[in-house]
Every structure is written in C-alpha cells, then in structure tokens.
Amino acid sequence: MTDTALLAVLLAAIAGLLAGRAWAAARRRGDSRDRPPYRVSPHYTQGLHYVAAGQRELAISELTKVAREDPEALEVLQILGNLLREAGQVERAIQVHQGLLARSDLTRAERAYALASLGTDFSKAGFIDRATRTFEEVLEVDPKSIHALVGMQKLHEDQRQWQEAYTVQTRLSRLRKTEDSLVLGHLQAEMGREALQAGRIDAAEKAFRTALSLDRRVFPAHLGLADCQAGRDPRQAAAVLEDAVQTSPERAYLAFDRLALAYADSGEPSRFVGLCEQTIRQDPRDWRARLALARHLGREGRHEEAFGLLLRAVEANPQVLLPHLEMWRTLRAMGLEGEVVDRYIATAEESAFYRDPHVCTACRYRADDMLWRCPHCHEWNTFVEERLGPTAGAKS
Numbered sequence: 001m002t003d004t005a006l007l008a009v010l011l012a013a014i015a016g017l018l019a020g021r022a023w024a025a026a027r028r029r030g031d032s033r034d035r036p037p038y039r040v041s042p043h044y045t046q047g048l049h050y051v052a053a054g055q056r057e058l059a060i061s062e063l064t065k066v067a068r069e070d071p072e073a074l075e076v077l078q079i080l081g082n083l084l085r086e087a088g089q090v091e092r093a094i095q096v097h098q099g100l101l102a103r104s105d106l107t108r109a110e111r112a113y114a115l116a117s118l119g120t121d122f123s124k125a126g127f128i129d130r131a132t133r134t135f136e137e138v139l140e141v142d143p144k145s146i147h148a149l150v151g152m153q154k155l156h157e158d159q160r161q162w163q164e165a166y167t168v169q170t171r172l173s174r175l176r177k178t179e180d181s182l183v184l185g186h187l188q189a190e191m192g193r194e195a196l197q198a199g200r201i202d203a204a205e206k207a208f209r210t211a212l213s214l215d216r217r218v219f220p221a222h223l224g225l226a227d228c229q230a231g232r233d234p235r236q237a238a239a240v241l242e243d244a245v246q247t248s249p250e251r252a253y254l255a256f257d258r259l260a261l262a263y264a265d266s267g268e269p270s271r272f273v274g275l276c277e278q279t280i281r282q283d284p285r286d287w288r289a290r291l292a293l294a295r296h297l298g299r300e301g302r303h304e305e306a307f308g309l310l311l312r313a314v315e316a317n318p319q320v321l322l323p324h325l326e327m328w329r330t331l332r333a334m335g336l337e338g339e340v341v342d343r344y345i346a347t348a349e350e351s352a353f354y355r356d357p358h359v360c361t362a363c364r365y366r367a368d369d370m371l372w373r374c375p376h377c378h379e380w381n382t383f384v385e386e387r388l389g390p391t392a393g394a395k396s
C-alpha cells in the first residue's frame with residue numbers, strides 16, 4: 001500500500017518534470033534562467049532522488065527547502081503535501097493543501113487534485129465528515145476523479161456503509177476498467193449479513209446469491225446463504241457449504257460447525273465423517289479437519305479413533321493448542337482420571353497466551369480471527385490461517 005502511494009507520488013513528480021520541460025520548450029530557449037526557479041535548485045533534484053529511493057523523511061526535508069525558496073512551486077507543494085501525509089504529519093499536509101487551494105492561479109484539474117489530496121488528509125486524520133464533504137466537492141468539479149472515489153469508497157467501508165461502498169466501487173471499476181468482482185462480492189456479503197441480523201431473510205439471501213454470482217470465492221456469502229436456508233432446508237444448506245469447501249478448501253474449517261449441524265438436521269450425521277476425511281486426504285496437515293472429526297467421533301464414544309486423529313494433528317502442528325486440549329479430553333474419556341489432568345485442562349483453557357493466528361497476505365497484519373477486510377491495508381480476502389510446521393517452528 002505504501003509502495004503504491006510512493007509510486008503515485010513519484011509519477012506525480014515525473015508529470016511535474018514533463019510539465020516543466022514543456023514549459024521550457026515553449027519558451028524555445030536553452031537558458032537556465034528561463035526554467036521555473038525551483039527546477040534549478042539542487043534541493044529539487046536531491047528531493048526527487050530521495051522520493052525515487054523511497055527515503056521519505058529526506059525527500060520531505062529537501063522539498064521543504066525548495067518550497068521555502070520558491071513558494072510558487074505548485075508541483076513541489078502537491079508532492080510535499082502527499083509525502084507529509086504518508087509520513088504521518090497530517091496537520092502539516094493539511095496546511096500545505098489548504099495553502100494551495102487558497103491560490104487563485106490553479107487550473108480546474110490542479111484544484112481538483114489538491115482538493116482530493118486534502119480529503120485524503122482529513123480521512124487519515126479521522127475527520128470523517130470533513131473528508132466526505134471535501135470528496136463530494138471534488139466530484140462536483142470532476143465526477144470521474146479516481147482519487148476522490150477511492151477516498152469515498154474507503155470512508156464508506158470504514159463506516160460499514162456497504163450499499164454506498166458498493167455503488168462507489170461499481171463506478172470505480174467502470175472508470176478503471178477493472179473487474180474487482182471479489183471486492184464487490186464481499187461488499188454484497190456484508191449487506192447480506194446485515195440483512196440477516198435484522199431478520200430480513202429474503203433480502204439477505206438475495207445479497208448472498210449476488211455475491212456468489214460475482215465471485216464464488218466470497219466465503220462468507222456461502223456461510224450466510226447456508227444460514228438463510230438452514231432452518232427450512234438443511235439438505236440445501238449442506239449443499240451450499242459443500243460447495244464452499246470445494247471452492248476454498250483452505251477455509252473449509254470455517255464451515256465445519258454449520259456442516260455438522262446441517263448433516264445432523266437432515267438425518268445424515270455420518271456424512272460429516274466423509275467430508276472431514278476428504279479434507280484430510282487433500283491436505284494431510286489440516287489439523288482443523290482432524291480436530292473436528294475427533295470431536296465428532298468423541299461424541300459418538302469412539303475415543304480410540306479420536307485419539308489416533310489427534311495424535312496425527314499434534315505431530316503435524318505441535319504449536320497449536322486446540323488439538324492438545326482435545327487430546328486431554330479424549331485421554332480423560334478413555335479412563336485417564338485425576339485432579340492433575342483436570343487442572344492441566346483448566347490451565348490450558350484459560351491461557352492468556354493462546355492465539356489463533358491469521359495473517360494478511362498483503363501486509364502481514366495479524367489477527368486472532370479470520371477477517372474478510374484487513375483493518376490495516378484495507379484489502380479484501382487477504383487473510384489466511386498461519387500454519388507453522390514442526391520443522392519451521394524448531395528452526396525459529
């Protein structure tokens with residue numbers, strides 16, 4: 001995300017350079033005195049070098065000197081403002097952008113750009129209302145401003161305004177000629193979840209179906225659709241969940257509880273065994289399928305089989321606590337009694353250090369639960385369960 005922003009800043013810098021060159025060419029003179037004053041400053045070249053090298057603080061320091069020498073340097077101020085925001089100096093970024101907007105010599109495009117930058121500053125500073133108003137102002141001047149639409153989209157998502165986010169994302173996809181069906185699908189799934197919570201089953205079902213027609217990888221849409229159907233048709237719910245497992249086997253475990261229930265409600269509890277076995281065949285290191293199957297067998301009194309499954313799960317992923325816990329329950333069920341075992345289980349269950357690690361593949365942000373939208377880089381569908389093997393664990 002930061003790299004993309006930096007690249008955007010760099011491209012803006014290059015655009016500024018080209019504009020400067022065109023300006024110089026128009027004058028048809030080779031004399032350096034005819035260049036805009038900031039371009040002959042050594043701090044300008046040095047500043048661009050630091051932007052290109054990704055050294056933000058040094059770039060800010062050099063470009064600040066250029067802006068002080070030549071307060072008219074429009075491009076330099078645009079770049080400087082964005083760099084300051086990226087560096088977390090939002091207050092200074094706001095000052096720079098407001099200063100630019102106070103000028104009377106800006107073209108329409110330059111004004112729109114400065115205004116959109118200011119909106120992004122407000123958004124980063126958490127001034128939601130001011131950011132919204134500013135982006136709306138940009139869109140009045142330039143309805144196709146990608147910059148403002150991206151800013152709006154993020155604001156809507158942050159405020160869980162899924163319908164509005166969906167509308168803006170549709171506009172963005174059309175303008176950028178990109179697919180974005182995965183993001184659109186997740187937004188529909190969020191709308192579905194909200195409708196389901198409000199008891200509007202029909203609306204929820206419609207949203208989940210739209211989500212899946214956009215992209216079958218939208219896992220929460222499968223889960224939501226199954227929830228809509230579970231009460232009246234558990235067989236149908238099971239079919240939806242099986243489809244989810246097939247589409248994204250690495251996330252199968254998120255459907256296990258619902259699947260076990262759906263199979264039980266449709267009078268075929270043993271089908272859950274088959275499903276878990278199939279998942280284990282596909283990925284022998286999938287401790288969650290072993291754990292789910294062990295619990296299922298334990299409830300049926302088949303403790304020996306559960307013990308075997310858990311032993312394999314512990315071997316494959318010794319760092320994960322849940323199989324250990326289930327193992328102790330199984331041992332107790334198999335006849336290993338005593339206060340010591342009880343105390344161990346209680347202690348392990350209450351352990352504050354327990355984490356269920358999920359990690360964002362885009363920015364490495366970690367969270368205890370599966371998240372569909374990363375709170376750090378704001379990407380959709382980037383979380384995976386972090387699986388450390390025994391050898392990897394031993395090395396680190």
Ligand SMILES: [Zn+2]
Nearest residue numbers: 360363374377
């Ligand atoms: Zn992320």
